Amino acid sequence: MHVLDFEKPIAELEGKIEELRHLAGGDVNIADEVGRLQAKVDKLLRSTYAKLTPWQKTQVARHPERPHALDYIRALIEDFTPLAGDRCFGEDRAIVGGLGRFRGSTVMVIGNEKGSDTESRLKHNFGMAKPEGYRKARRLMEMAGRFGVPVLTLVDTAGAYPGVDAEARGQAEAIARSIEACLDIRVPLISVVIGEGGSGGAIALAAGNAVLMLEHAIYSVISPEGCASILWRSGEAAKDAAEALRLTAQDLHKLGVIDQVVPEPLGGAHRNPDLTFKTLSLAIDSALRDLAGVEGGVLRARRREKFLQMGRTGPV
């Protein structure tokens, strides 16, 4: 497993346990020692993860082994049927989407996919979408609206792709229209920030009736590095920028920007993906139940009113 800097003491202990097991072979006498070390690991994980700094959370949110959109889709969605293309220009694999069943009911799932190894990262352009990705998202949201199917978005992107071709095809307009679609559809829209919620590329999929965020996910107007290089004129200040931006799920919940923080397993989603899937499944189910039976026009009006008030209520 990829070890983050602040996880090194934990990894060392885990290494010791491995070593002990390896040396002892079938010897049962080491059980006590292993148990003692494991207890130490758990204690250290608990204390470390209970007080992660915003910068550490940024690292966890970007952990290469953290589950990505397709992992959640595989775990939570049956009969997933991917749909492709924006019908204008092309198919952008940085945004995956399609129909499937969540706990028996049809949903439209749309998510940023970062990829999990070199090949898939390239295929999904590291989760950085181009206009065709946002236009596909819009198309799928509108389709869901026509069929009365709830939409589930899984947000995990460093941001929209900053490239010449993306600009040439109207990146700004594509994002704006995707936000507009989020705010326009007459079906429930549940958005979950599963990893990194990066700027306009994230809000394009995240203007939902309910916005959930995993415990160690981040969501920000700009990356800490980007903010540091502009305001501190040094990328080194990313740590300070992460603090100042208030990008953690806990801070965003306090600010009233998100509706719910979904707990992660001890040591983060990457240490126990199955438990993460289970917890999130329950949270999504409950969010969908809250909106079940609400008339489409009301769903839309409530969603719009919620975003119309953002910031109006003043500081927390």
Next chain:
Amino acid sequence: MNWLTNYVRPKLQALVRPKEVPENLWRKCPACGHMIFHRDLEKALNVCQHCGHHLRLSVGKRLEMLFDDGKFQRIELPKTADDPLKFKDQKRYTDRLKEARAKTGEQDAVVVAHGKMGGIGIVVAAFNFDFQGGSMGVAVGEGIVTAAELAVLQDAPLIVIPASGGARMQEGILSLMQMARTTVAVERVKEKGLPYIVLLTDPTTGGVSASFAMLGDIAIAEPAAVIGFAGARVIETTIREKLPEGFQRAEYLLDKGMVDMVVPRAELRATLVRLLSLLRNRGPAGDLLTLPLDTPDAFPEDSARL
């Protein structure tokens, strides 16, 4: 609605503006390098008479230039919380705000005004680039929302004039949320059947371009204005792509199908007046056409064919 009654005449603003110091009598054109006498520049609406370069225009001048007889009423915007995140980089955000307010005499980066254009009542929200680069925080969002609400209330078209580098970083996620917020606001104007026109000026980038600024019924851009999502420097440094000639300029966007027209400043008012008139005074044929669409079975012969 006290914000409706409070207004400032443009003439009054002119009086309180600081006197021009002698070295400001001449201005160098950033495009061609010619020295331009300030009166000539003012007369030409800040357009260089040598090369046609459009220099930035102050909000006050912009509004004067657009409204009939230069007359408009400014709307006092509802107060929003300063510094909702208690943000501090190398400087406190509250100090940056104080400086920007002292420099511009404005509360934040957007000015909302109403008045007539070609005799048609309109609401305008114009950005002040001098205030923190026209960046969008909660106060700017409030300005757009207020302008949109006023347009609906007055049954008037809405014209928004962005000049903004994008989000106000110091307001973090709340600034990002203004993208969704302003989108709802302008959608409400459009749903009322009111024209929503965006006049894109230099620069319109980032979160501002990726929300209300790209949602206009009609998008007009000033010549050579930089319009785009990602900053050119970001594209160069992160993707290491070579930028094509004229990249993210108004003419480039016109060519790519992202704006309806590029209009020189001198022709802006006439263009807007004509568009407003076409959309608002449609004449008998125009009015008739919209009626049957709302009526069921408006085209019985069509349904018979089905």
